[in-house]
Amino acid sequence: MTLTRASRPLSAGVGNSNDQTRRHNLSTILTMLHHGGAQTRAQLTRQSGLNRSTIGALVTELAELGLAYETEPEDSGLVGRPSPIVHANEKVVAVTVNPDVDAITIGVVGLGAELHKRIRFETASVPTVREAVNVVSAVLAGMRSELDAQFRVVGVGIAIPGLVNSDDGTVLLAPHLGWHDEAVAEPISAALGYPARAANDAGLATVAESLFGSGRGVNDLVYLNGSASGIGGGVLAGGSMLRGAQGFAGELGHTLVNSAGIRCHCGKVGCLETEVNLGRLLAVLGRDSLGLDELDALLVPDAAGGALAPEVQAEVDRQLDVLALAIGNFISVFNPESFVLGGFLGSLYGANPERLRAAVKDVTLGTLGDSVRIDRAQLRSRLLTIGAAELAFGDVLADPAGMHF
Amino acid sequence: MTLTRASRPLSAGVGNSNDQTRRHNLSTILTMLHHGGAQTRAQLTRQSGLNRSTIGALVTELAELGLAYETEPEDSGLVGRPSPIVHANEKVVAVTVNPDVDAITIGVVGLGAELHKRIRFETASVPTVREAVNVVSAVLAGMRSELDAQFRVVGVGIAIPGLVNSDDGTVLLAPHLGWHDEAVAEPISAALGYPARAANDAGLATVAESLFGSGRGVNDLVYLNGSASGIGGGVLAGGSMLRGAQGFAGELGHTLVNSAGIRCHCGKVGCLETEVNLGRLLAVLGRDSLGLDELDALLVPDAAGGALAPEVQAEVDRQLDVLALAIGNFISVFNPESFVLGGFLGSLYGANPERLRAAVKDVTLGTLGDSVRIDRAQLRSRLLTIGAAELAFGDVLADPAGMHF
DNA sequence: CAACTTTGTTGACGCCTCAAACTTATACCG
DNA sequence: CGGTATAAGTTTGAGGCGTCAACAAAGTTG
Numbered sequence: 001m002t003l004t005r006a007s008r009p010l011s012a013g014v015g016n017s018n019d020q021t022r023r024h025n026l027s028t029i030l031t032m033l034h035h036g037g038a039q040t041r042a043q044l045t046r047q048s049g050l051n052r053s054t055i056g057a058l059v060t061e062l063a064e065l066g067l068a069y070e071t072e073p074e075d076s077g078l079v080g081r082p083s084p085i086v087h088a089n090e091k092v093v094a095v096t097v098n099p100d101v102d103a104i105t106i107g108v109v110g111l112g113a114e115l116h117k118r119i120r121f122e123t124a125s126v127p128t129v130r131e132a133v134n135v136v137s138a139v140l141a142g143m144r145s146e147l148d149a150q151f152r153v154v155g156v157g158i159a160i161p162g163l164v165n166s167d168d169g170t171v172l173l174a175p176h177l178g179w180h181d182e183a184v185a186e187p188i189s190a191a192l193g194y195p196a197r198a199a200n201d202a203g204l205a206t207v208a209e210s211l212f213g214s215g216r217g218v219n220d221l222v223y224l225n226g227s228a229s230g231i232g233g234g235v236l237a238g239g240s241m242l243r244g245a246q247g248f249a250g251e252l253g254h255t256l257v258n259s260a261g262i263r264c265h266c267g268k269v270g271c272l273e274t275e276v277n278l279g280r281l282l283a284v285l286g287r288d289s290l291g292l293d294e295l296d297a298l299l300v301p302d303a304a305g306g307a308l309a310p311e312v313q314a315e316v317d318r319q320l321d322v323l324a325l326a327i328g329n330f331i332s333v334f335n336p337e338s339f340v341l342g343g344f345l346g347s348l349y350g351a352n353p354e355r356l357r358a359a360v361k362d363v364t365l366g367t368l369g370d371s372v373r374i375d376r377a378q379l380r381s382r383l384l385t386i387g388a389a390e391l392a393f394g395d396v397l398a399d400p401a402g403m404h405f
Numbered sequence: 406m407t408l409t410r411a412s413r414p415l416s417a418g419v420g421n422s423n424d425q426t427r428r429h430n431l432s433t434i435l436t437m438l439h440h441g442g443a444q445t446r447a448q449l450t451r452q453s454g455l456n457r458s459t460i461g462a463l464v465t466e467l468a469e470l471g472l473a474y475e476t477e478p479e480d481s482g483l484v485g486r487p488s489p490i491v492h493a494n495e496k497v498v499a500v501t502v503n504p505d506v507d508a509i510t511i512g513v514v515g516l517g518a519e520l521h522k523r524i525r526f527e528t529a530s531v532p533t534v535r536e537a538v539n540v541v542s543a544v545l546a547g548m549r550s551e552l553d554a555q556f557r558v559v560g561v562g563i564a565i566p567g568l569v570n571s572d573d574g575t576v577l578l579a580p581h582l583g584w585h586d587e588a589v590a591e592p593i594s595a596a597l598g599y600p601a602r603a604a605n606d607a608g609l610a611t612v613a614e615s616l617f618g619s620g621r622g623v624n625d626l627v628y629l630n631g632s633a634s635g636i637g638g639g640v641l642a643g644g645s646m647l648r649g650a651q652g653f654a655g656e657l658g659h660t661l662v663n664s665a666g667i668r669c670h671c672g673k674v675g676c677l678e679t680e681v682n683l684g685r686l687l688a689v690l691g692r693d694s695l696g697l698d699e700l701d702a703l704l705v706p707d708a709a710g711g712a713l714a715p716e717v718q719a720e721v722d723r724q725l726d727v728l729a730l731a732i733g734n735f736i737s738v739f740n741p742e743s744f745v746l747g748g749f750l751g752s753l754y755g756a757n758p759e760r761l762r763a764a765v766k767d768v769t770l771g772t773l774g775d776s777v778r779i780d781r782a783q784l785r786s787r788l789l790t791i792g793a794a795e796l797a798f799g800d801v802l803a804d805p806a807g808m809h810f
Numbered sequence: 811c812a813a814c815t816t817t818g819t820t821g822a823c824g825c826c827t828c829a830a831a832c833t834t835a836t837a838c839c840g
Numbered sequence: 841c842g843g844t845a846t847a848a849g850t851t852t853g854a855g856g857c858g859t860c861a862a863c864a865a866a867g868t869t870g
Contacts, residue, residue, distance in 0.1 A: 053827075
């Protein structure tokens, strides 16, 4: 069972509550198309449990709203009248913004997570909010005519490497960008003329990975991402993201793993991200910086072509053991179905999967450790763009008929 | 934002979907009465946002179902026609079972969390599942006539100090009871003839405290309970309990707090419950065992009448500092609105609240530590009984019209 | 006591989904 | 090749539910 407290008002005052039903059903169908891909009307009927007639009406309405369209039935070879295929309209797009220390990535993503376009704008130095807004404005101005002609933009999704209050799109603290207590969604929205939302990048990555990557169909998963700037994460619990009171939940890099460790920039001692750390890996590898593919080539046995140097192996194993401690904690706390490891954590895992699995079993109660899956992230470079788009799509998906373009 | 994946079938095949609406609304109103206490129809109308007429119809239906009743309006002194007061029917009850090492507590709790009856049956030794079932059967047989005459039993809720698969009511492991891999809900249901559900006690305590105790109105809270057998907990996230894939989420006592600590029975080293521990407190107090009220009397300054002995103070402060580390972790992970401390953790906190608050601030990022509240649990001895009842009430609350008695 | 205010009650209305009957498009089979 | 079976889109009517508006009821205020 799921204990839930009384939900807030059913219908916000005005309007017939059958509208609510309709809205909910439209939302469900569009979400099925967006997350599950194109499907026949017959499949939608079966999956939703709704009536044939109702699906017909709903699909027609979605088509009229320009959010979906139908194509000729495929030659399925099955007996019976063929059912037309319903697609979420990939021309309905979200603009995504992903500011980083050395670049700002801007994307255009359609329903169904179709990546139409992506532009990486390299910056000379770490951008300020104002600079980021200017870059985004400029890039979008450049493709305005194309955007207007070919697509319908429903909103902007912004993925921030830091603590974001996702209710109002304000950045509380993004250490590596040097942003703190600044409104981000609002100026971007004002500059572009589209509604904008911002959220933590790792949380968005979790969403993306759970919907379109390794976590497909999983309802309880923990995503851990390792980047040069630390470890971020996100938790999907019972099918929905853990937000927390202000939307700051999921700072998994600041879990205690070593009481004798060093002090983290967060003020605590022995945080996961001070112990499991790209910098330390680079140090034993004798490198300054490294792309993810290069890292894989150096660490993953198959790719590395033989055994690792002893000091590298030792550091890898140490980091894996520490990671296992943290994962053990998360298992006790969340009891997830699976873990998804992204960024350099994926490479680290790839370097010695058995060691991590065994270490995790060591630190979990009874048989709990056996049932939990550990996977590498799948979405790679598209991850954040797709996650940010999901943020922007939230409103259309929740109320397809309520959108006014 | 709240990203949620496509919800499962809207209507489970059969029936008009207006039924769904009606069910949902009935559920909402009954839940409001149960959790929020008796209210006038006018209040229900305002809170729910539904129409006056609709509330009228819903209340009438709930009354016909025997789940609610109306009483004469109170003399409010306000202008206008007085609105009758609607009550959840407290004669609709759940039977609760709470097996412990030295006793089995059985309760009868009505809607509105009214505790009608509670019987503590002391056992000579730690009970087996079979013995527990027998005790419950015997106790219920004794009050069968009273139960049948005065109440309507909707189900049985069982609170287990251990890992429980709440889907099928099976105990995976309850270390202190010595139960493992045993069905519990099923034999009790068979013996009593009522539907039965089982869940982890700390999780149920969380529910109870969040609905009727310190956590009223809070949507994101972490509950931590300290007992002689360890530390359990539960997490309310976004208004619903964290369950995890198999329902084992919330084992907060097994969070790492000291890498140089001792090995816990769970296999890990330096778990919260090995460091923050009633046994250690008793040791410095020179006592063997202690009731909670006695503990308060010895630890809490006001009650203790002056300063604590230095070695006691030192141990208290050490445990508080360690607890703060764990709380710091939980803040990073859950970003809760408040913490509720029950059992001996409440006394520990009471002994030096400022120290814990200060230590928590020390280990949290930026201003996050300032906004989080720390409270002692309120429900005390009624806690588990009310929590277990909530488990049994789940079905009626979710679908008031669907119950067949 | 009349005016005012709030709330319960009743019946008309619109909307939604469903079920059933009908139509269409395909495969299967002799 | 034509008839039958099957699956699915389409059309139509029915039933249920919540809203709204008008009216009735039951208090307070001046």
